[in-house]
Amino acid sequence: MTRASLDKQPHEVASMFDDVAARYDLTNDVLSLGQARLWRRAVARAVNARPGERVLDLAAGTGTSALPYAEDGAYTVACDFSLGMLREGRHRNPQLPFVAGDGTRLPFADGTFDAVTNSFGLRNFQDVDLALAELLRVTKPGGRVVICEFSQPVWKPFRTVYTEYLMRALPPLARTVCSNPDAYVYLAESVRSWPDQPALAGRLQHAGWQRVAWRNLSGGIVALHRGHRAD
Template sequence: MSRAGLDKDPREVAEMFDGVAQGYDRTNSVMTLGFDRRWREWSRRVLDARPGERVLDLAAGTAVSTVEYAASGAWCVAADFSLGMLLGGAHRPVPKVAADALHLPFADDSFDAVTVSFGLRNFNDTEAALREMCRVVRPGGRLVVCEVSTPTFRPFRFVYMRYLLKVLPVVARFVSSNPAAYQYLAESMRTWPDQRALAETVARAGWEDVAWLNLTGGVVALHKGTKPSGNRK
């Protein structure tokens, strides 16, 4: 797998996620000490999907989050470019689509909201992906991104960046079906932009009213935005 700081080859990234699909949900829970459930709950609250709305859950993996959004009564589709991940969630009762985030197979203004959890940093062009998400959301529609971020407490930030991220690949040896992939994932977390830098990227991609909410001391952050009314791009 290419280093996280270099251009990400979509084929390589898809193959990597195919390799971790088996036991992926269990691995996430172990490696986040169960915080993944809390982060999904906050994502659901901020997304605030309503009955009858159409929601695109991009980089949905095994569709764990998609099912939770659909419980609101919204029509939710799970999209991912890893067939292995989608197959891993085949038992979950939501529609699933194999899709490239940079070339989504949906018409303009197809959705009321789009969300992506822990997948944005794996796209090889973050801003282009955010523009494509804006295209498929109706004017006035919503974006919610849940992604790793930069801890706000300086002493913890030092420990997190210097030591804790190095532990992830070690733990993965015991719980993941493809431990080597977590070396890439840990590096992608270390090199990912902080909260403000990501918010600026979201705004450049065409979203307005961009804001973020820190979770777990900034280890994770929720970014949200709105598609300008009358802007179809």
């Protein structure tokens, strides 16, 4: 079993997700105490996919996060660099087009998509700024981005409790439902080292996204960042 390190070598991260693909969605539901489904619904509302649009879901895993956009009538591409996730996704959701791709070198032409989105995957890229720039490149002028990622709880006492859960409770709980619990040790470490809401907004702006804003979910455990490409 593979556990990625925080320098996030792409082959380590991909291999780690290959290991957990079969039970990934179930594990996320258990470890988030059911919140993952609420977060997915919030992302779908923020993306607001419409019939005839093209949507890219980057780091889409098994395609669970991409399904709402397709159900809303958009042509939705689920892209991931874990072949294990793609195999599992094609088995579960054969109606979706799955594409193998590295988020820092996307296999799409400039200005292909009306909306691009990423849920809980940006944190795993070795070069986050390059991934944000690539998302901008493949977005049409006037298009939009929605990033859903773990963040920093806004209430300080709760932040302490949350950090204790991540580092102490989450790994043992993962052992009960996950084939590679070490992957969730990496998860806890990567969340703890991830920038807060204003810092991620700044990185989006630096990549060229405009009208950047965010909204906290679950008290800031998760944040939805949004932006637009200039017309």
